[in-house]
Amino acid sequence: MNAPADPINDPTATPDAEAAYAHRIEDLPKEVGVMLITVGVLGMALPGVVGGPALIAGGLVLWPKTFGRVESWFERRFPKAHLHSMQQINRYLDDLEKRFPESDQPKG
DSSP: OOOOTTTTTTTTHHHHHHHHHTTGGSOHHHHHHHHHHHHHHHHHHTSSOOOHHHHHHHHHHOOOOHHHHHHHHHHHHHHHHHHHHHHHHHHHHHHHHHHOGGSSSOOO
């Protein structure tokens, strides 16, 4: 799973690249969704870790229809925060892919 271009820092990014960037999360295995939910809950309780984006990302993995609406609302209401949140989550996912490259296999 290769990361799409970063639409925040890449002025040549197309809307398609931004959509792929934002919806990369939906194709993750359910185990990663549980991990993101856990990180989100910890982020709400502990200082230093932002929990909201991880909760939304985990919800998108586990319950895409319901959390798709939440993410759409968040994107409309807070567009800059949404982009930066997605950047944070994608950095986290890139780090996971570097640490566990064999998990790049498509789920089936």
